[in-house]
Amino acid sequence: MTTFKRPITASLLAIPLAISxxxxxxxxxxEPANDVQASKKVSASALETQLFSETxxxxxxxxxxxxxxxxxxxxxxxxxxxxxxxxxxxxxxxxTLNSRNQLVIANQQSKKIAVSxxxxxxxxxxxLYQDQGLQVFLLDERHMxxxxxxxxxxxxxxxxxxxxxxxPPATEYCVADDQSQRLFVSEENIGxxxxxxxxxxxxxxxxxxxxxxxxxLNKNSGPLAINNNRLWIGExxxxxxxxxxxxxxxxxxxxxxxxxIAIDTLSVSHYEQQQQLFLLNDHSGELLQAxxxxxxxxxxxxxxxxxxxxxxxxxxxxxxxxxxxDAADDPAIWVHPNTPEKSRILGTNKKFGLHVYDMQGNxxxxxxxxxxxxxxxxxxxTFKQSAADIASASQRDNxxxxxxxxxxxxxxxxxxxxxxxxxxxxxxxxxGRGANNEVYVFINDEDGRFEQHQVIDSYTGWxxxxxxxxxxxxxxxxxxxxxxxxxxxxxxxxxxxWALDLSDNSSEPQLIQTLNDAITNNQLHADIxxxxxxxxxxxxxxxxxxxxxxxxxxxxTLPPFAYKGHFRIGMNTSVTPAIDGASETxxxxxxxxxxxxxxxxxxxxxxxxxxxxPEEFQNFKLVSWKDIREGLTLK
Numbered sequence: 001m002t003t004f005k006r007p008i009t010a011s012l013l014a015i016p017l018a019i020s021x022x023x024x025x026x027x028x029x030x031e032p033a034n035d036v037q038a039s040k041k042v043s044a045s046a047l048e049t050q051l052f053s054e055t056x057x058x059x060x061x062x063x064x065x066x067x068x069x070x071x072x073x074x075x076x077x078x079x080x081x082x083x084x085x086x087x088x089x090x091x092x093x094x095x096t097l098n099s100r101n102q103l104v105i106a107n108q109q110s111k112k113i114a115v116s117x118x119x120x121x122x123x124x125x126x127x128l129y130q131d132q133g134l135q136v137f138l139l140d141e142r143h144m145x146x147x148x149x150x151x152x153x154x155x156x157x158x159x160x161x162x163x164x165x166x167x168p169p170a171t172e173y174c175v176a177d178d179q180s181q182r183l184f185v186s187e188e189n190i191g192x193x194x195x196x197x198x199x200x201x202x203x204x205x206x207x208x209x210x211x212x213x214x215x216x217l218n219k220n221s222g223p224l225a226i227n228n229n230r231l232w233i234g235e236x237x238x239x240x241x242x243x244x245x246x247x248x249x250x251x252x253x254x255x256x257x258x259x260x261i262a263i264d265t266l267s268v269s270h271y272e273q274q275q276q277l278f279l280l281n282d283h284s285g286e287l288l289q290a291x292x293x294x295x296x297x298x299x300x301x302x303x304x305x306x307x308x309x310x311x312x313x314x315x316x317x318x319x320x321x322x323x324x325x326d327a328a329d330d331p332a333i334w335v336h337p338n339t340p341e342k343s344r345i346l347g348t349n350k351k352f353g354l355h356v357y358d359m360q361g362n363x364x365x366x367x368x369x370x371x372x373x374x375x376x377x378x379x380x381x382t383f384k385q386s387a388a389d390i391a392s393a394s395q396r397d398n399x400x401x402x403x404x405x406x407x408x409x410x411x412x413x414x415x416x417x418x419x420x421x422x423x424x425x426x427x428x429x430x431x432g433r434g435a436n437n438e439v440y441v442f443i444n445d446e447d448g449r450f451e452q453h454q455v456i457d458s459y460t461g462w463x464x465x466x467x468x469x470x471x472x473x474x475x476x477x478x479x480x481x482x483x484x485x486x487x488x489x490x491x492x493x494x495x496x497x498w499a500l501d502l503s504d505n506s507s508e509p510q511l512i513q514t515l516n517d518a519i520t521n522n523q524l525h526a527d528i529x530x531x532x533x534x535x536x537x538x539x540x541x542x543x544x545x546x547x548x549x550x551x552x553x554x555x556x557t558l559p560p561f562a563y564k565g566h567f568r569i570g571m572n573t574s575v576t577p578a579i580d581g582a583s584e585t586x587x588x589x590x591x592x593x594x595x596x597x598x599x600x601x602x603x604x605x606x607x608x609x610x611x612x613x614p615e616e617f618q619n620f621k622l623v624s625w626k627d628i629r630e631g632l633t634l635k
Contacts, residue, residue, distance in 0.1 A: 057085060057287065058070070059287060060269045061270065061271040062089055063092065063108060064271060065077075069096060076109075080113060083098065084097050086123070088126060091130075092107055093134065094106040094108065095126065100118055102115050102116050102119065103116040103136065103138075103150075103159065104116075105152065112155070116157035117159075119159075121142065121146075123141070124139045124141055124172050125139045125172060125174050126139065127175050127176050129176035131199070131570075132570045132571045133571065134149075135149055135150060136150055136159075139171055139185070143166060143167045143171060146164045149162055151573065161613065161615075162571075162613055163612050163615065165195075168187040168205075170189065171185045173222060174224065175225060176197050177197075181196060181198045182196065182197055183195040183196075184224055188220065188221065188236060190210065190221065191209055191210030192208040192217075192224065192231075193206065198550075199581065199612065200570075200581045200583030201550065201583065209249065209252070216252060220236045221233060221235065222234045223236065224266070225267050226268070227268040229246050231244045231245075232268050232277075234263035235263060237282060239256065239259050239260075240255065240256060243255075261279065262281060263279055264280045274293060310567050310631050311571075312627050312628055312631050313623075314572050315598060315627075316360060317579050317619055317621050317622065318357045318620040318622075319362060320616045321347070321355060322349065323349060323351045323352050326609070326618070328347060328349060328586075329350045329374065329607055330587025330589075331345055331346060331347045331588065331620050332589050333345055333593075334391075334406055335593045340596045341596040342359075344358060346375050346391055346404075351371065352366075352368065352369075353366065353369035354375065367413065369393065370395060370396075371397050372396070374429040374477070376391065377389065377406070378439055379406075382457045383416065383457060384459055384460070384461055385458075388406065388408055389405075389408050390439060390462075391413065393429060396426055398420075399420075400418040400426070403416045403455070403462050416462060417461060419455070419464030421453070422466075423451060424446075425445055425446040425447070427446050428444045428476055428478055430442050430532075435486060440454055440455070440481070442490075444477070444479070446475050450469065450470050450472075450479075451469055452466070453465060453466055454467050473495070474494060476490055478491040478530045478544070478587065479491065482540065482557050485558065486502040487500065487502060491531055493526060494526045494527060495528075496511055496512075496513050496528070497511075497513040497524075497561075498512065499561070512555075513561065523546065523553050525547070526547070527547045529585060529586050529587065529588075530544070530545040534591075536601075536629075536635065538635040540556075541555065541564060547585060551568045552568070552569070564632070569606060580610075580613040581621070582607075583609055587607050588606040590625070599625065599626070601625045601629060603624065604623040605621070606620065
């Protein structure tokens with residue numbers, strides 16, 4: 001995985017290249033002493049030089065075959081008339097840029113070339129990334145990173161924007177690591193930074209190796225490469241190379257080159273049990289090659305094993321909500337009694353009201369209800385002594401419970417009053433049925449207090465009766481009632497998950513999962529947000545939004561509430577237009593009902609905090625439970 005970027009040069013010779021391992025260096029005052037103490041010693045093998053064509057500016061080995069780039073691309077024994085200063089590789093695929101500022105994809109096996117439309121901004125560099133399809137990061141001269149999905153249509157490269165985000169002002173090189181899902185960028189005179197390359201991740205950069213006096217790089221940072229689980233850094237314009245373990249950045253090996261060399265491009269590839277380094281000398285325009293024995297042992301490879309979270313693709317998405325910012329929050333599902341495909345999804349817009357969608361995600365109704373935060377549904381109730389279904393939502397303007405009448409035959413939803421609470425800052429809400437089919441609403445306050453209200457029907461409409469109060473110590477939000485087992489689950493956002501016995505009004509919440517234990521096992525990451533119950537034929541699951549790492553965690557609904565798996569919602573590139581994944585999820589809902597051939601085992605709906613491809617207001621993503629069940633091999 002290597003990228004190159006430099007002005008084209010016309011002359012090229014080969015000269016002897018000497019590399020020696022730096023040793024005996026003491027850490028600078030501002031560096032942690034153990035950075036150098038942790039460095040591992042390696043010996044350099046005999047170095048060889050190789051003469052390339054006079055137009056080549058970079059080279060690498062791909063499947064044991066040499067690839068060169070410059071005024072032409074030489075690949076698999078063929079020469080293509082492509083003048084370029086960029087190069088990266090994934091599998092059998094080479095990516096480069098031609099003189100028309102078009103992305104070129106070349107396949108080593110098929111020997112075919114595909115070309116994109118002209119990219120409308122000049123580029124500093126590019127690097128490929130493989131995750132839910134082939135992607136490319138295009139870093140432009142305005143210091144913006146454009147993360148694009150690559151699809152091929154015969155000889156055409158189609159680029160679909162996933163997201164874009166700002167880069168440091170002097171970023172010139174990048175490389176991506178698929179396994180750890182990280183993008184590394186090199187900022188001139190400052191150092192190397194890492195970003196989460198996953199499309200739905202938060203845009204945050206972390207230092208990897210900084211220039212002295214803040215880090216261990218001598219004078220500069222420059223071209224980057226990845227090979228054998230190590231990140232290679234060439235000090236731009238200098239004669240030093242560094243190799244860092246991707247598992248532990250303190251494990252750094254440094255190499256001194258001949259002082260006549262100023263590194264401008266760098267590639268590291270594996271060939272004949274050795275690491276082949278190709279370096280372009282900016283002083284002379286010469287492309288140089290060096291060979292190093294493999295230095296990564298089996299234990300290093302084992303240490304780098306990443307516990308990747310599987311991705312489940314959404315099948316559909318709703319239209320965006322009507323207001324910007326953090327607006328969409330929590331969904332609920334209403335199941336049509338006769339025609340499952342006519343079921344509906346309710347979704348809150350916490351700045352405006354309630355949206356009602358069909359199963360394709362089209363907006364059917366918009367109710368101006370104020371700042372409603374969480375919503376839930378129960379079917380098979382009455383309103384004014386006539387059959388009706390009911391929804392309720394936490395109404396933050398009035399610190400109340402907003403009630404909605406749902407026509408049991410059509411799903412048409414109308415406002416039906418409110419129930420007052422004694423809470424000061426209402427937040428989360430869920431509904432449940434009692435042992436005698438009573439309808440309950442559980443609503444919480446930001447300070448941790450909960451109230452349980454029974455909804456009572458009469459000839460004049462619905463009213464509420466406070467039947468229970470309890471509390472956790474810090475802010476809750478999500479909750480879910482397991483009506484089958486008369487148990488309420490509730491999430492304390494930055495602490496853990498609790499369970500409450502609903503059959504005994506004197507019972508207190510019992511802690512079943514702390515956040516610290518869950519993080520240790522790579523399960524829950526704060527905030528703990530939406531939750532709901534999936535009642536399967538063989539087993540029931542508590543589904544929880546782990547907002548801190550954009551994932552969804554499943555637990556058994558029965559003691560000891562065992563962990564059953566977790567997943568992310570990734571992109572669906574098999575449909576046109578493609579659907580982005582889901583991230584930063586607040587609320588979610590799930591149903592095990594048959595909802596038509598697209599959802600034969602039920603449906604999960606989640607709020608999407610970053611609605612991409614294209615970037616729009618927030619919305620909700622729909623995921624078939626059948627895909628979740630198969631992805632996690634559930635019962």
